[in-house]
């Protein structure tokens with residue numbers, strides 16, 4: 001794993017559960033959504049809307065948006 005990726009993952013970023021992009025926790029462009037006590041961060045409003053439609057599917061990783 002490249003060090004810059006490790007840095008991104010370790011510090012202040014989260015993975016958008018819908019598209020897999022890294023998103024800043026401080027300023028997520030798509031906002032956040034809380035589900036079962038966990039906060040999810042999104043790259044854009046579209047991803048957040050997708051997640052809200054089927055949080056269980058994305059949470060388990062079984063569902064991914066086709067890019």
Ligand SMILES: [Zn+2]
Pocket residue numbers: 016018019020021042043044047
């Ligand atoms: Zn996204």
